[in-house]
Amino acid sequence: MTPALEFENVIAGYGDTMVLRGVSGALQQGQVLGVLGRNGVGKTTLMRALAGFIPLKEGEVRAHGANLALIPPQNRLTAGIAYAPQEDTVFSDLSVGENLRLHLKTRDMSRYRPYFDAFPRLQERAMQRAGSLSGGERKLLSFTRTLGLHAPLSLLDEPTEGVQPENIARMSHLLLARREAGAAFVIVEQNLSFLLQVADAVLVLDHGERVASGAMPAFTREKLESYLVV
Ligand SMILES: Nc1ncnc2c1ncn2[C@@H]1O[C@H](COP(=O)(O)OP(=O)(O)OP(=O)(O)O)[C@@H](O)[C@H]1O
Ligand SMILES: [Mg+2]
Known part of the structure; x- marks a missing residue:
């Protein structure tokens, strides 16, 4: 089976400064990969590289077998990749409804029904x-818009940052439903309880390098915590 995502020896950064120093990984359709690491180690930079938002200096990213470098940014969504960045997640000057309709070809919002049920404030x-x-509400809006796209592969950068605990629990249910339906996710998270609920595998970054990875059951909570301690 063609993996949802494969990345090999990714070297990328900003200008002449390389943040990622050769990171590799993969995930299958229907799997969730959690990305973990202390502040500033390059998690967001990895997501930007996987989403094709920054060019690679070396290495390759393949989504559903296709080299991402060859897919123009405006075609990424059609190619099945959705991305919810860590910051500037929504269009502030547009209404909540406009943010949700922006990427849809129809005005039918029924795909968002489970999300409105979970987060009535958005409606x-x-x-x-x-x-x-x-x-936190903007994070929920970004989460709703991204999951509502029903993309085969979604990249979520710290989706629970600033979100109320009861809504984090709802997010994990909604995510698991999409995973059940066969969607794949890469999720950067500091919230270990959330990650332990949703992730099948984990990739730990430190100073732009992968320092640990594997199936979630191979890691204890204490072990995962140790990667976050400064
Ligand atoms: N747009 C940018 N231009 C230049 N340097 C950047 C840019 N964005 C991030 N960096 C630098 O790249 C390094 C990694 O940052 P990155 O945001 O990828 O880390 P992170 O692990 O996501 O951190 P956090 O946990 O705070 O979200 C940092 O040294 C940061 O200052
Ligand atoms: Mg970040």
Whole structure:
């Protein structure tokens, strides 16, 4: 079976400064890969590289077997890749509803039904500027928009940052439902309880290098915590 995502020896960064120093990994359709590491080790940079937002200096990223470097940015979604960045996740000047309709070819919002049921505030605020939401609510909007796309592969950078605990529990249910349906996810997370619930495998980054990886059951919570201690 062609993996949902494969990345090999990814070297990338900003200008002449390389942040990622040869990172490799893979995941199958229907799997969730958790990316873990201390602040500033290159997690977001890895997501940008996997989403094709920054060029690779070396290495290759393949999504569903296709070399990402050959897919123009405007075609990535059609190629089955959705990306929810860590920051600037929504269009602040557009309404909540407009943010959710932006990528749809129809005005039918029924795909968002489970998300509105879980996060009623998004529906209540549909007509209001997304910029008027709290940071955590904007994260929920970004999560809803990304999962609602039903992309085969989604990249989520710290989706639970600033989100209320009861909503984090709802996020994990919604995510597991998409995983059941065969979707694949790469998720950067600091929230270990969330990661332990949703992830099949983990990749630990330190100073731009992969320092550990493997199936989730191979890691104890204590071991995962040890990777986050400064
Ligand atoms: N747009 C940018 N231009 C230049 N350097 C950047 C840029 N974004 C990040 N960096 C640098 O790259 C390094 C890795 O940052 P990155 O955001 O990938 O880390 P992170 O693991 O996601 O951190 P955090 O846990 O704080 O989100 C840092 O030294 C950071 O300062
Ligand atoms: Mg980051």
